[in-house]
Amino acid sequence: MARTGVWLIGARGSVATTAIAGAAAVRAGAAPPTGCVSDLPDFAEAGLPGWGELVFGGHDIVDTPLVRRVEQLVRGGVIPARLADLVWTDLTVAEGEIRDGATRDPARLIGDIASFRRRNRVERVVVVNVASTEPACPPHPAHNYLADLDRALHSLPASSLYAYAAMRASCGYVDFTPSTGAWLPALDELAHVIGVPYAGRDGKSGESLLRSVLAPMFARRALDVVSWSGTNLLGGGDGATLADPAAAASENAAKQRALEGELGDRVDGRVHIDHVPALGDWKTSWDHVLFEGFLGTRMTLQVTWQGCDPALGAPLVLDLARFMAVADEPGPVQALGFFFKDPVGSGPHGLAAQYDALRDWAYR
Amino acid sequence: MARTGVWLIGARGSVATTAIAGAAAVRAGAAPPTGCVSDLPDFAEAGLPGWGELVFGGHDIVDTPLVRRVEQLVRGGVIPARLADLVWTDLTVAEGEIRDGATRDPARLIGDIASFRRRNRVERVVVVNVASTEPACPPHPAHNYLADLDRALHSLPASSLYAYAAMRASCGYVDFTPSTGAWLPALDELAHVIGVPYAGRDGKSGESLLRSVLAPMFARRALDVVSWSGTNLLGGGDGATLADPAAAASENAAKQRALEGELGDRVDGRVHIDHVPALGDWKTSWDHVLFEGFLGTRMTLQVTWQGCDPALGAPLVLDLARFMAVADEPGPVQALGFFFKDPVGSGPHGLAAQYDALRDWAYR
Amino acid sequence: MARTGVWLIGARGSVATTAIAGAAAVRAGAAPPTGCVSDLPDFAEAGLPGWGELVFGGHDIVDTPLVRRVEQLVRGGVIPARLADLVWTDLTVAEGEIRDGATRDPARLIGDIASFRRRNRVERVVVVNVASTEPACPPHPAHNYLADLDRALHSLPASSLYAYAAMRASCGYVDFTPSTGAWLPALDELAHVIGVPYAGRDGKSGESLLRSVLAPMFARRALDVVSWSGTNLLGGGDGATLADPAAAASENAAKQRALEGELGDRVDGRVHIDHVPALGDWKTSWDHVLFEGFLGTRMTLQVTWQGCDPALGAPLVLDLARFMAVADEPGPVQALGFFFKDPVGSGPHGLAAQYDALRDWAYR
Amino acid sequence: MARTGVWLIGARGSVATTAIAGAAAVRAGAAPPTGCVSDLPDFAEAGLPGWGELVFGGHDIVDTPLVRRVEQLVRGGVIPARLADLVWTDLTVAEGEIRDGATRDPARLIGDIASFRRRNRVERVVVVNVASTEPACPPHPAHNYLADLDRALHSLPASSLYAYAAMRASCGYVDFTPSTGAWLPALDELAHVIGVPYAGRDGKSGESLLRSVLAPMFARRALDVVSWSGTNLLGGGDGATLADPAAAASENAAKQRALEGELGDRVDGRVHIDHVPALGDWKTSWDHVLFEGFLGTRMTLQVTWQGCDPALGAPLVLDLARFMAVADEPGPVQALGFFFKDPVGSGPHGLAAQYDALRDWAYR
Secondary structure: OOOEEEEEEOOOOHHHHHHHHHHHHHHOOOOOOOOOHHHOHHHOOOOOOOHHHEEEEEEEOOOOOHHHHHHHHHHOOOOOHHHHHHOHHHHHHHHOOEEEOOOOOHHHHHHHHHHHHHHHOOOEEEEEEOOOOOOOOOOOHHHOOHHHHOOOHHHOOHHHHHHHHHHHOOOEEEEOOOOOOOOOHHHHHHHHHHOOEEEEOOEOOOHHHHHHHHHHHHHHOOOEEEEEEEEEEEOHHHHHHHHOHHHHHHHHHHHHHHHHHHHOOOOEOOEEEEEOHHHOOEEEEEEEEEEEOHHHOEEEEEEEEEEEHHHHHHHHHHHHHHHHHOOOOOEEOHHHHHHEOOOOOOOOOOHHHHHHHHHHHHOO | OOOEEEEEEOOOOHHHHHHHHHHHHHHOOOOOOOOOHHHOHHHOOOOOOOHHHEEEEEEEOOOOOHHHHHHHHHHOOOOOHHHHHHOHHHHHHHHOOEEEOOOOOHHHHHHHHHHHHHHHOOOEEEEEEOOOOOOOOOOOHHHOOHHHHOOOHHHOOHHHHHHHHHHHOOOEEEEOOOOOOOOOHHHHHHHHHHOOEEEEOOEOOOHHHHHHHHHHHHHHOOOEEEEEEEEEEEOHHHHHHHHOHHHHHHHHHHHHHHHHHHHOOOOEOOEEEEEOHHHOOEEEEEEEEEEEOHHHOEEEEEEEEEEEHHHHHHHHHHHHHHHHOOOOOOEEOHHHHHHEOOOOOOOOOOHHHHHHHHHHHHOO | OOOEEEEEEOOOOHHHHHHHHHHHHHHOOOOOOOOOHHHOHHHOOOOOOOHHHEEEEEEEOOOOOHHHHHHHHHHOOOOOHHHHHHOHHHHHHHHOOEEEOOOOOHHHHHHHHHHHHHHHOOOEEEEEEOOOOOOOOOOOHHHOOHHHHOOOHHHOOHHHHHHHHHHHOOOEEEEOOOOOOOOOHHHHHHHHHHOOEEEEOOEOOOHHHHHHHHHHHHHHOOOEEEEEEEEEEEOHHHHHHHHOHHHHHHHHHHHHHHHHHHHOOOOEOOEEEEEOHHHOOEEEEEEEEEEEOHHHOEEEEEEEEEEEHHHHHHHHHHHHHHHHOOOOOOEEOHHHHHHEOOOOOOOOOOHHHHHHHHHHHHOO | OOOEEEEEEOOOOHHHHHHHHHHHHHHOOOOOOOOOHHHOHHHOOOOOOOHHHEEEEEEEOOOOOHHHHHHHHHHOOOOOHHHHHHOHHHHHHHHOOEEEOOOOOHHHHHHHHHHHHHHHOOOEEEEEEOOOOOOOOOOOHHHOOHHHHOOOHHHOOHHHHHHHHHHHOOOEEEEOOOOOOOOOHHHHHHHHHHOOEEEEOOEOOOHHHHHHHHHHHHHHOOOEEEEEEEEEEEOHHHHHHHHOHHHHHHHHHHHHHHHHHHHOOOOEOOEEEEEOHHHOOEEEEEEEEEEEOHHHOEEEEEEEEEEEHHHHHHHHHHHHHHHHOOOOOOEEOHHHHHHEOOOOOOOOOOHHHHHHHHHHHHOO
16 A cells, blocks of 8 residues: 555654654564554454554644653653664654644645645555643534534634644644534534544543443343443543533543443543652553342442553554554545544444454455 | 243252342343343354243252342342332242252152243253252262262262253252362263253353453463462351361362463462351452562552442353353363353363353354 | 430431431440441440440421431432331330421420420430531521620521520531521520530531541641642532532531631632432532642542441441530530541541540540 | 662562662652652751662572663563663672571671671671561570570571571661561660671561551540451561461561550450462451441441562561661660560551651651
């Protein structure tokens, strides 16, 4: 398959930097593609772009060089020191493809992507948003129809402006964060008009991943979940954003939707998100499930997950780029629901069924 | 459908007593069938026997009356006090159908089952072993061929003698424990000769249930499980039996087989079983999973499960009786692997796939 | 020692009912005094009133009879069924000593306590507040001086009006809840004027108890606690009250004060309180502590506590009644800080030091 | 105070290397003395040797240079990379003071220590055993009397031969491991004859540390601990040694002794030790405590500790060297029981009381 461009919004963030450095390490044979679903034997014949066929670029609003970011990630235990030197050349190449994202001018954003595509002679570019989570976007009438939107681009949150630019540049768009991104009727309309796919949203890599296998377990065993409570401790920038009550409420609602999709709407319980700066790129979640068995006997399940965001998220970003490179349907790609907390459309919520849907789609 | 007999080996045990009392409560509309997989909407059209069509009897070697056992289970928080009076009549009826199991005479065991069937005019009887777990059975040459076995019945462990009697009485046989039961070539031969189904073994209701959804989660996300360690604290009779090093080794091996079925044979780690008598019918398990993500970053998952054996096991025993009542294939019923830790045959290990297989089979 | 009256505010609540029933069971030799600190050998010679010397009465605003409340507690697994019949007579006696607490008339409250004292010929009465937690009380100028307060009793929250009545009736007063109670300068003045002791506040029986031994452990090992996060899942009435953001904020602040007392003010982290009605009288807390060892290495401690409020609180209420019966200092009794989350005065915060202070005081 | 020599048995191990590197970093002001009890304000006036007054040397049977070991510890996340360069000179100095420990010749061992003392002009040397844990030592008649021992030195396990050499060289001896060390009557006699102190054994830095604060909590609250079960997952060399059934049994017994010292001998439960090589220098323990409150209500506490052995142990080794430098009593130093799992003598088991005893002793 021809070379594929991966344009990362938030290209200097932890997840993006780890994706760029990791792809280089895998390509060089210096690290196995652990955590990359697209590299499982199940997808070997799906015609996905190879590791040597991915070219990276992106937008960011900070200017810390990628090599500095890698050093920070080495200190944080996310990237092994021995790989840092090895990927220096690839980082330098990607560095040359990162543009200042601090603009509201769509023409500039579109131009940046288009010139990346031309310069690297890549047939297809996938834009993936891995920037910090935005506050929830207030409704605006111009967000419903493309005709209105084109005259009201100033009303768009940054993630949606990037989605707009991606689509106008004829690229597929993926929202790996809970930000608004392509989740507006007018942008869905644009995706269909241009004929580009989009996917999202909010990469599922911790507590939500667990819930997507544990909730079906209770459902299939006819056990009655009475309450499902959770606490998430996060460091880093997203910790600060998500611990904000409004963002937390939105996250909470998304998690409850996922539970209810499997268990019905009877489930009590809340999800807390706490910012613990010292955790850095690490995340700890504790879930407490109270459930009833035969004759109403109450039992509990408790789960503690200690995960490293870039180590879980970066391979999924690479997966999404590879799968989107072969997506040819305009509009939302439901089959990628496997990767997201709050997937578009009416697909299955359980992870096993989502995996089967992904595999079927890859060989459609 | 016609009435179905459920003949329980260990009919006065916690799981059996809860199954008998609970079936009565469900039939009376006094309790919902929580934990009964066979009552999920997915199986509504599968032609399973109804709650009013199950008739209970069985063997046991102790003689504590069922009503006494129910009182004990009320005190232990397994059966709600308000149900105890309600099911008194049903317990008394079942009490009249329990026979002394302290015999090695197969003719008597077969006769007991046959007369239960005649007396209650039930078309079909399913025999379910829920007696205490036996020590592992040493190999014996006569266990390989039916022709030899018929002359060496004295060499069989109790669970296998019951399986023999069940088959000779033309009944399906289920092993809900890790005991040998029907797991001998000569008994498989007998099942085919007589034309009866059998299933097992070892009901999956706690740590193993969790593993059967968590292991596929790691596999489908291409995460590399480095070690999976577990500790089980059990009270009751099974706690004493399973904490024995030989039994623990066998349990350990079964759990590792299940993990390896999903994850490959690279997984380090052991499973401990401790007898904590004060826990009674309750069980606590702690699992610690060390896994690697992208670039080898190490992360952990910890799971604590606090379950009540009869509240989880009794509804599965009822499920198995209902599903076996419609099983018409001679020999092992692979499609019931959903219920077992160490299922017969080469079916899937993941719970989601096992559920799909069960549903497909129910509507075959 | 002469007989001692125990007047419970919230006398029909779970903790009060369990205290009354349990004291009867212990007196009858039917249950050991598990959880009663005052019954440890260390206090055998402290001259505390005996189990046969406690007489119970109190106020409540509901009228469910104590025998009904005991039945509910039996169903909830808090009181063993076998004890319910045994303590019937004692419950009936206490029932006759409970008065309607739904009044704002201090004269009536004082009269109720005084007539309880006369009728039972008890030398000393200790009033203990175990009613539901109140919302935080807004500041009021009349709460600073007794002279002003006597003309502004309408401004007092219920817990403080009870404290006022208790002191006016020459009784010691204990606040086992986080409500305002005696925690107003004017009431402290009253305690000194009348010459009665008071103690509080907020019985320490779960997460806070653990923190009072774990925080000193880190301090004495010179380990640097970076963050301490907690989630509490509570059922029952207090769950609803404490999950209210204002009450939670107050609880949060009290818990942080206790931590800072041991560890300094460097500790990050929050405490969440969630109402999970199905938990009833049970409480689950999860604490996550991130700490640094030598050369800044980050490590973690996680603690899960599953406690039953009345089983932990009721014996402490009996302890407090017994210790207060021998307290002869007017004003706050600092030596009882062992029992409280937010103790009055400047005593030690670590549990071991608090215990030593209690023992020294008992033999002062 | 005059300079103090610290002679480490196992000088190239993780704990020793971290102690040497860390002491250099603290001396240079590049790291705070986190985890060093001897640096708490409580001991500021105790006349302990300063950070600049410690000189390091030792025996080891491997010859990996200290600078290589530091690199490994940097990769394992135990020592920050930024410190590695900084302490290079100190490591090189210590490197020059490490002698081959693979000898059974006591004269050589004694000579090595004596020449270290002369060469560095240190007044006092403390020998600390931080080598791998040995298997349990079988009883031998010559271990009871010094007169017999001198003719049977070949019968001593290595740790005891080192203790013998240390004492003969007029040095205090500390056993930071569970090995036999000075724990033989003949060596106690030798300590008194020579007039040197010794201390041990088995540094308390994880599960045992927690138990030493949690067990007194239950005792002081009169709560009845029914069972206390534990699982330890360890990597590294000690993991392999301690997972051996005999070593585990000995560890188990020591832990039960500590519990019983606080709670009485009623406590059920076992401790498991599993070797999980991938954990390296890290250790995870899970404790499950089942306890009864008032009226026999059963409740649970669960604790998970994720600790890094060198980050916890190295500062304690430095503490012990500093405290032993001022110990002037011959024989066992009971006041150092604060540091050990299985302390010599009849001192208190609770951590708070042990701390008080340590402080009192430091200012005796």
